[in-house]
Amino acid sequence: MASISTPTLSHQDPIRGQTNRFYLQVHNRGWQATTNVSVRAFVADATLGLPPLPNALVAPNFDLSSTAVWTPVGPAQTIASLQPNRPAIVSWDFALPTSSATHTCCLAVVSSTDDPFNNAAVDIGTLVTGDKRVCLKNLHVVDPGPAPLGMTLVGIDLRNIHKQPVLVDIVVRPSQFSAGFVGLLLPHIALGHQDGVSDWLGRHTITKAGDRLHSSYRVDEVVVAAPEETD
Numbered sequence: 001m002a003s004i005s006t007p008t009l010s011h012q013d014p015i016r017g018q019t020n021r022f023y024l025q026v027h028n029r030g031w032q033a034t035t036n037v038s039v040r041a042f043v044a045d046a047t048l049g050l051p052p053l054p055n056a057l058v059a060p061n062f063d064l065s066s067t068a069v070w071t072p073v074g075p076a077q078t079i080a081s082l083q084p085n086r087p088a089i090v091s092w093d094f095a096l097p098t099s100s101a102t103h104t105c106c107l108a109v110v111s112s113t114d115d116p117f118n119n120a121a122v123d124i125g126t127l128v129t130g131d132k133r134v135c136l137k138n139l140h141v142v143d144p145g146p147a148p149l150g151m152t153l154v155g156i157d158l159r160n161i162h163k164q165p166v167l168v169d170i171v172v173r174p175s176q177f178s179a180g181f182v183g184l185l186l187p188h189i190a191l192g193h194q195d196g197v198s199d200w201l202g203r204h205t206i207t208k209a210g211d212r213l214h215s216s217y218r219v220d221e222v223v224v225a226a227p228e229e230t231d
Helices: 124-130
Strands: 019-026 033-045 079-082 090-094 104-111 135-140 171-172 189-193 197-209 212-224
Touching: 019 033, 019 104, 033 090, 079 090, 124 135, 124 171
Parallel strands: none
Antiparallel strands: 019 090, 033 079, 033 104, 104 135, 171 212, 189 197, 197 212
């Protein structure tokens, strides 16, 4: 019933000592809408294995008698109505302590009026493997990167080794680049054309695919000049 993944969101390693946003995507696998869906998430140090919960979770608030081991990332939230095949996403902003373990786990639990959570188990393995209303996500907590840098301009000399004009892709592989902006400032581009000269007035966009930044051009106008006549 619950999942911490979505096609429109990409997972990033949480950063210790900073506020991180936790997303929970909840699915209704039934054939009719359900109401009053309660959701909550917790994190714990999993370096030596998953510790048990201090008490059984009880909807709708899923409160813990102690937060010394499992820490809520925020209060319980309620999804008023959840339609079949139309998942809902909730989120919490949570500041991970500077002492957070590199191997941390996030536990999420959901309950609804039509499909209530009533599992009394406190062992995480039992809950996750035996109850569809509970899910677990392994996290790799990292240290914050270096201090932010100001804008830096780097010149790139592009050379055409061919005998005729060509179209090329410009691919940037950022190293240790987790946040910020990368832009390309390009001069007027003139490319040869078999019937004369094409004047390409384009705008570039930058998209990220894996560890690559890909720059592409949108051509707004093409002007083709007829070749000069010769005797």
